Amino acid sequence: MQTTLPERRQITAKSRTSDKAFQGVVTTGALSAFVVLALIAGFLFVRSTEVFRTFGFDFITTSKWDPGSVDDGRAAQFGVAAMLIGSIIVSTMAMIFALPFVMGTSLFLEYYISRKIRFVLVSILDLMAAIPSIIYGLWGYLVLMPYASQWAASINKYLGWIPIFAVERENFDASPFVASLVLCLMILPIASSVTREVYSRAPQDQITAAYALGASRWGAIRAVVLPFGLSGLVGGMLLGLGRALGETIAVLLTLNLVFAVKFQVLASAGGNVASLIASKFGEAGPLELKALLAAGLVLFVLTLLVNFGASLIVGRAARSMK
Amino acid sequence: MTSTTTSVVTPRRPWVNRNNSLKELIPTIVISAALAALVVNFTGLAGPLGSYVAFVAAYLIVSFFFGLRHDKVKAVDKVMTTLVCAGFFTAFIPWVSILFAVFKRGAEAVYWGYFTSDMSVTSGDDELNMGGLSHAIVGSGIILLIASLIAIPFGIITAVYITEIKGRLSGLVRVMVQSMSGVPSIVAGLFVFTVMVTGKGFSAISGAVALSILMLPTVARTTEEVLKLIPEDLRTSAYALGATQTATTFRIVLPAARAGLVTASMLGVARVGGETAPLIMTSFYLANFSTDTSGHPLASLPMYIYQNFTNGTDLALSRAWGGAAVLLSLIFIIFTIARLASGRAKG
Numbered sequence: 116m117q118t119t120l121p122e123r124r125q126i127t128a129k130s131r132t133s134d135k136a137f138q139g140v141v142t143t144g145a146l147s148a149f150v151v152l153a154l155i156a157g158f159l160f161v162r163s164t165e166v167f168r169t170f171g172f173d174f175i176t177t178s179k180w181d182p183g184s185v186d187d188g189r190a191a192q193f194g195v196a197a198m199l200i201g202s203i204i205v206s207t208m209a210m211i212f213a214l215p216f217v218m219g220t221s222l223f224l225e226y227y228i229s230r231k232i233r234f235v236l237v238s239i240l241d242l243m244a245a246i247p248s249i250i251y252g253l254w255g256y257l258v259l260m261p262y263a264s265q266w267a268a269s270i271n272k273y274l275g276w277i278p279i280f281a282v283e284r285e286n287f288d289a290s291p292f293v294a295s296l297v298l299c300l301m302i303l304p305i306a307s308s309v310t311r312e313v314y315s316r317a318p319q320d321q322i323t324a325a326y327a328l329g330a331s332r333w334g335a336i337r338a339v340v341l342p343f344g345l346s347g348l349v350g351g352m353l354l355g356l357g358r359a360l361g362e363t364i365a366v367l368l369t370l371n372l373v374f375a376v377k378f379q380v381l382a383s384a385g386g387n388v389a390s391l392i393a394s395k396f397g398e399a400g401p402l403e404l405k406a407l408l409a410a411g412l413v414l415f416v417l418t419l420l421v422n423f424g425a426s427l428i429v430g431r432a433a434r435s436m437k
Numbered sequence: 438m439t440s441t442t443t444s445v446v447t448p449r450r451p452w453v454n455r456n457n458s459l460k461e462l463i464p465t466i467v468i469s470a471a472l473a474a475l476v477v478n479f480t481g482l483a484g485p486l487g488s489y490v491a492f493v494a495a496y497l498i499v500s501f502f503f504g505l506r507h508d509k510v511k512a513v514d515k516v517m518t519t520l521v522c523a524g525f526f527t528a529f530i531p532w533v534s535i536l537f538a539v540f541k542r543g544a545e546a547v548y549w550g551y552f553t554s555d556m557s558v559t560s561g562d563d564e565l566n567m568g569g570l571s572h573a574i575v576g577s578g579i580i581l582l583i584a585s586l587i588a589i590p591f592g593i594i595t596a597v598y599i600t601e602i603k604g605r606l607s608g609l610v611r612v613m614v615q616s617m618s619g620v621p622s623i624v625a626g627l628f629v630f631t632v633m634v635t636g637k638g639f640s641a642i643s644g645a646v647a648l649s650i651l652m653l654p655t656v657a658r659t660t661e662e663v664l665k666l667i668p669e670d671l672r673t674s675a676y677a678l679g680a681t682q683t684a685t686t687f688r689i690v691l692p693a694a695r696a697g698l699v700t701a702s703m704l705g706v707a708r709v710g711g712e713t714a715p716l717i718m719t720s721f722y723l724a725n726f727s728t729d730t731s732g733h734p735l736a737s738l739p740m741y742i743y744q745n746f747t748n749g750t751d752l753a754l755s756r757a758w759g760g761a762a763v764l765l766s767l768i769f770i771i772f773t774i775a776r777l778a779s780g781r782a783k784g
Contacts, residue, residue: 130682134681134682137681137682137683137686138682140594141594141602142598142602144590144594144595145606148617148654148657149613151653152613152616155624158628159624159627159628162631215524218521219522219525220524220525222521223524223525224525227522242769245708245711245768246765246768247764248712248713249711249739249764250539250764250765253746253761254534254538256746257538258535258538300532329510331511332518333513334510357619358619360621361620361622362621363623363713363714364717364743367714389714393714396630396718404631411624411628414621414623415624418621418624419619422619426615
């Protein structure tokens with residue numbers, strides 16, 4: 116008896132037409148992030164070339180912001196030095212304020228409480244990250260500022276001999292100090308969630324070994340978790356710095372913008388690139404708008420660099436753990 | 438035959454509070470509270486915040502001496518434990534204060550008509566029983582809906598590219614999405630302002646475009662996480678049954694990730710729902726109820742708050758707090774939906 120086998124089916128790894136179309140569409144769609152970034156960067160760059168050509172490096176190194184006037188023939192002059200330095204001062208202070216709390220929060224959630232409570236607290240922390248910046252600004256101006264001004268006044272009273280804590284006039288409202296306190300709160304959730312993530316991956320065997328050798332809980336954390344999680348902490352803080360640099364509305368509400376480079380962090384005068392854009396675009400003429408675009412470009416590049424550095428560090432930390 | 442008994446070793450967890458350490462906890466708290474009370478009475482520290490600071494400082498010292506009864510290692514450990522806990526709880530004080538301020542002061546402005554009337558015949562410093570924010574809620578809804586219609590499909594497509602197609606550009610796309618999530622909201626606003634608003638005027642559409650730029654990275658990254666959780670078996674089974682990649686993605690993978698996609702979308706909406714900076718430059722503010730998406734400005738909740746804040750009178754500030762309470766409630770609700778959906782996704 117003879118059985119006839121069915122003809123052998125051809126097996127190929129070739130994609131079908133529908134799949135090719137699908138892949139084409141999805142690939143095009145996935146490049147949208149790239150396209151948007153390129154558009155923003157390209158657009159800001161092209162529109163602001165005139166400003167850079169007119170003012171050259173003065174745009175970065177001077178701090179006069181004057182749209183000029185047709186009536187008395189005053190020439191326009193734009194420089195973002197004060198705003199740029201102000202942005203860096205405020206964000207750096209926010210980072211310094213946030214650092215102990217980021218470490219405290221991450222360590223507490225990861226090593227000082229049970230898993231169940233941790234889940235609840237982490238959810239709350241995530242929720243806090245969702246509070247809009249306008250509400251931080253509102254609270255910062257109306258609730259925090261009276262307290263913060265008092266604190267600033269007493270810091271000035273006792274530490275006023277240190278140049279950065281000196282003030283010219285006794286007005287402590289809307290100072291870089293207040294703005295950075297608000298920013299500190301805003302970057303806390305993101306920075307501590309990244310840090311906690313890295314801390315949680317600290318090698319359990321080494322922790323157990325530390326305990327076995329008689330270390331206290333803090334001893335184990337200091338010997339194992341902190342060195343291990345350093346890159347996570349740095350990455351998380353940098354990510355927070357990126358946020359802080361780009362934050363607009365909360366700073367706009369809590370900081371008094373002044374176009375002069377100042378290092379007196381308790382005085383009611385500071386600078387911020389993002390807030391500058393938000394406060395000036397309304398009445399801006401064509402050239403001033405271009406100057407604002409140039410300021411936007413500076414901010415864009417700065418945050419891009421910081422974020423890139425942060426993700427590089429966090430990414431390397433994640434890879435070395437695997 | 439020898440029988441082997443295996444016993445599962447449960448690791449001791451020395452960091453869990455044991456009874457004896459609890460026995461020390463209570464006297465520590467009592468003594469430091471007494472100390473703190475003394476300090477508050479006799480020095481410049483005052484008010485709840487001053488008492489808290491005094492208590493933490495007293496607790497640090499007391500726990501150090503309690504630790505010293507054992508040895509120095511224990512004492513240092515106790516001090517660090519106190520510092521870590523203080524770091525955590527101190528971080529929560531401002532948030533409690535924010536929630537308290539928003540809902541307490543917001544309650545003054547909220548009445549029944551607050552949700553049904555707009556500000557077309559009411560000015561910011563009129564009495565609080567007039568006017569409302571229906572226009573802002575509807576405006577925000579419209580802007581967010583359009584932004585979602587743009588950002589969610591692109592976000593999901595981006596994630597599908599990374600997890601399903603795994604093309605050569607996956608790494609690049611992921612880096613781009615990461616960078617995009619770092620774009621300052623004001624820069625997105627500025628970009629849309631110069632492209633869509635200058636010369637043409639404020640519009641809801643331009644606001645939606647600006648928000649979609651900020652929303653896309655959140656949606657893409659969350660979706661990517663979700664799709665990664667879909668077991669590879671599902672995909673290989675589908676391929677083994679002869680399904681094309683298109684069919685596998687649309688009929689197997691995405692439906693399986695349904696709840697996760699809801700989470701991703703909701704997180705995206707919650708992320709941008711309170712954005713103010715880009716809206717100042719794009720959709721701006723309108724006191725009237727309107728549903729027009731182009732041609733003129735449109736109100737939104739964040740801009741309602743901002744507008745009343747810049748007005749500055751007591752009644753306007755109350756309105757700002759009222760808007761903040763409504764906005765925060767809505768965002769929390771959206772966030773909770775996202776959480777519930779992701780809870781279901783994990784089963």
